Amino acid sequence: MLLRIGHLSTFYHTAMLLMADKTLCTGIDAEISWELFGTGPAVINAFEKKEIDLAYVGLPPAIIGIERGVPAICIAGGHIEGTVICARQLYRGYPEVDRLEDILRQFAGKTVGVPGTGSIHDVILRQSIRQSGLERTVRVRNLAWADMVLEAIIRDEIAAAFGTPALAVSLKHYAGGIILYPPSLLWPNNPSYGILVDKTFLHDNRRLVEQFLLSHEAATAYIRNMPDKAAETIAAHIGFIEASFVRETFAVSPKYCSLLTDEYIASTMDFVKILHSLGYIRRPIGIDDIFDRSLISGVHPEPEHYGSGIAAT
Numbered sequence: 001m002l003l004r005i006g007h008l009s010t011f012y013h014t015a016m017l018l019m020a021d022k023t024l025c026t027g028i029d030a031e032i033s034w035e036l037f038g039t040g041p042a043v044i045n046a047f048e049k050k051e052i053d054l055a056y057v058g059l060p061p062a063i064i065g066i067e068r069g070v071p072a073i074c075i076a077g078g079h080i081e082g083t084v085i086c087a088r089q090l091y092r093g094y095p096e097v098d099r100l101e102d103i104l105r106q107f108a109g110k111t112v113g114v115p116g117t118g119s120i121h122d123v124i125l126r127q128s129i130r131q132s133g134l135e136r137t138v139r140v141r142n143l144a145w146a147d148m149v150l151e152a153i154i155r156d157e158i159a160a161a162f163g164t165p166a167l168a169v170s171l172k173h174y175a176g177g178i179i180l181y182p183p184s185l186l187w188p189n190n191p192s193y194g195i196l197v198d199k200t201f202l203h204d205n206r207r208l209v210e211q212f213l214l215s216h217e218a219a220t221a222y223i224r225n226m227p228d229k230a231a232e233t234i235a236a237h238i239g240f241i242e243a244s245f246v247r248e249t250f251a252v253s254p255k256y257c258s259l260l261t262d263e264y265i266a267s268t269m270d271f272v273k274i275l276h277s278l279g280y281i282r283r284p285i286g287i288d289d290i291f292d293r294s295l296i297s298g299v300h301p302e303p304e305h306y307g308s309g310i311a312a313t
Contacts, residue, residue: 003030006055014219020237039116058120059191082192087160093180101132113158125162165252217258257305
């Protein structure tokens, strides 16, 4: 049996660890085909075309796809609070400036870059600008890949960026950048990514999907409990980044778990309202349209681990 899994280049998703350490996948009774995509919306398009069975994706793109009829559902979490605002040290950030609105005002008349229209980073950026009353003064530029956002800052094409913790760490290393606002304050409990599965595939292959979730949870525990070893494993697999870089990225946004908590779901439903108000979806959709907790509740019966962060080493 072939299990086709869509994933992003985000190396702190468990996909990268499962690819790097195949012993974590020994309980999965299928050959896995890993399919790389540039953004969450591209993953959803692949679901629509029946090109993948299961995937790692941010919840806003998932909501947009589900609302338009893509037959997929979220069956597990993975990470929360994975959006960061960063820029060069020309700008002031938290705690020197404690209000997000005042931080964003520094970019009046300038452009802020973000990956993928409809990505979680895009939605958080646009909602932050709207809440700050800066829609007419702060421009947004969407780029296809996260790497392009970093390059745009280095070339001074954009003044700041909303993106992943890895983007923030890259900006720090390559352009002396800083995080302007902590990800935990930017949007508490926001669903950085979840595991989405094709509904028909889930119906026909529940045991196989459960096997995958067991491996996924084991990998989140690996990151939480052995972050140094996980960073070394991921860096060796990728081949062109240092383990210290991966470990630093873990520390920027350290909340990993596979459970779909009430807080995770409530934050997702806030996104539903915002996506509707922004015109990204035509109508609000309900919890049962987006989530199926039946498998993950059995795989992860203990309390959530997001709040425990990663082990100090």
